[in-house]
Amino acid sequence: MSASWPVAEGQGAPPPVRRVLVIRLGALGDFVHSFGPFQAIRQAYPHAHITLLTTRPFMELGRLSPWFDTVEEDTRPSWLDWRGLLALRHRLRGYDRVFDLQTSGRTARYFRLAGRPAGWSGHKAGSPLSHANPWRNDMHTHARQRDQLRMAGLDTVPRPDISWLLACGTMTLPRPYALLIPGASPQWPLKRWPAGSYGELARILHARGVRPVIVGTEAEKPLAAEIRAICPDALDLTGQTTLPDLAGLAAQAWGAVGNDTGPLHLAAMTGCRCLALFSRLGNPSLAAPMGDMPEQVRVLWVRDLALLPVQRVAAALW
Template sequence: MLIIRPDHLGDLLFLGPALRWLRASLPHAHLTLAIGPWGRPALPGLAGGYDQVLELPFPAFERGEHAGMVERWRLLPRMASRLRSMRFDVALVCRPDHWWGAILAHLAGIPFRLGFDTPETRPWLSQTLPLREEHAAAANLRLMAALLNTSIQPDPITHPLHFPIPTEDRAAAEAMIQPLNDRGHGPLVVVHPGSGAAVKRWDQAKWQALARRLVARGARVVVTGGPGEEPLTRAVAEADARILDLGGRTSFSLLAALLARADLVLGPDSGPLHLAVAVGTPTVHLFGPADPVRFGPWGDPQRHIVIPSPWDCAPCGRFDWPDLPAHGCVRDIPLASVWAATTRLLGWHD
């Protein structure tokens, strides 16, 4: 069986509950997971739900310059020939609009091809599942249940995210925050200000103001970020000399250990925020163009708070706005709203 999911880290973490449910339901099936090379850091969150990983260069999902339409069509026959030789009998296309993956499964001659009923994928699938307004993790679970001709009631408590953390990463995370431990024992708060799409980011000055408030209340504050986000994390950390800047210094697994150690994680919609949910840490998620119904935290709503944009047009689903200064749907989220959610989850009373 081939399971196709071309997306990035957060969306792959949403696949974990469905893969583990499918593995428990079909313990003897051979499950091959097709992902982009950018998705490999999320694989621990899918542990126990697949037998083999197949990396494919899914066009339009690479960060930065995307392959043009001509190159996308050129890739199809080459990748289809590769899959045909593997003799899959079932393909699951888990992203609802992934027409390229649906065509790929069709050209590879996979006889049973199941995905969601969308105009982009419908012509290339042998069976479709009606698309609902629901969380992506719930949709993944429904798709797996449809394969077995059964029903399921997706629930984040029954079907949670999960990300195992190696002992050595826990020890490394503890060593990284030791300078903060020497300064006090207030709650450990991680601020992750970056996101894969710049339009999802909050105002830098508001992050600085929030960080200063946290430090003033005795919190130990860490700022994290991936490669290339060091200027952003450095700018936020400059709000107060007592803030620890770890931008660009953690692998995904080490970041998981750091987030698991925290009392609260704050940031815009991003893979690391969903990673925090997966390791059991309370979170505050800032949302703008992305739909929190589909992509919000898959966890207990008492522990994970979504703050939506005040703009009437949000969520629009568009992440490629060319004029970022003119697009402030996340930037305009009030500092007061984020502070209120922060104090609530930390149990502080103003």
């Protein structure tokens, strides 16, 4: 693996890399897609002090992982909050390398706050390590991040070792069971297959000897209640699982069915057989969950998930 600094002919050896900053703010699916890059950065700089800058929901996950020495919170201050911006500028400065894996409009401004360092890897032009690929916005997150690291001198991004994550989970269930993930971002209701359809699918699963297990956040309990009204044998774990718990359950599950949402990406990372349901608001070629084996992840894409028949989803599972 190479992690070299671009050196002009006649110049001496590049300076050592002692301090590295990785920026990955969210959301969960994108954070999971960065596991491989996180590990690649750690392997490229085994003796450097590596800091993760992220948002509060992912700080604990970053601390549990073996990839970072320090995890700091980005409070995402308003551009009018000069005190917050001064604090953020302080967090962004003093690094030999910065890997902006968020590559958003917001983090493009971070490049300027950091003082336009030459060791910045991201989508913002101005650094020798910039991801200067004109097709980057047409690439899946998985491929785009690998190409970004390649242009920064990291030639190989490994399949991430997530044994640390699975070891942190504390939940076990009798098998076989299937995870149902009926939630999605609240601001995008069209990304959700109707809870009533999940309920009908749960009845089919139970009739075939697979216990349906509903997972999600506390805010998704009403969806779980609607599913259980149709299939009382479904187990409701919404609001009861940590991310390590969810990963551990997924690793032992018969399968998982879910919308275009972060927990399904996490399930796919564990090797769980997954069926992802996409509406016209999502593009599977850019953001589908990624598996390690052929046919591990299947995708059903329809313009309107409300019109996706339960039998079609059930058929895709068998």
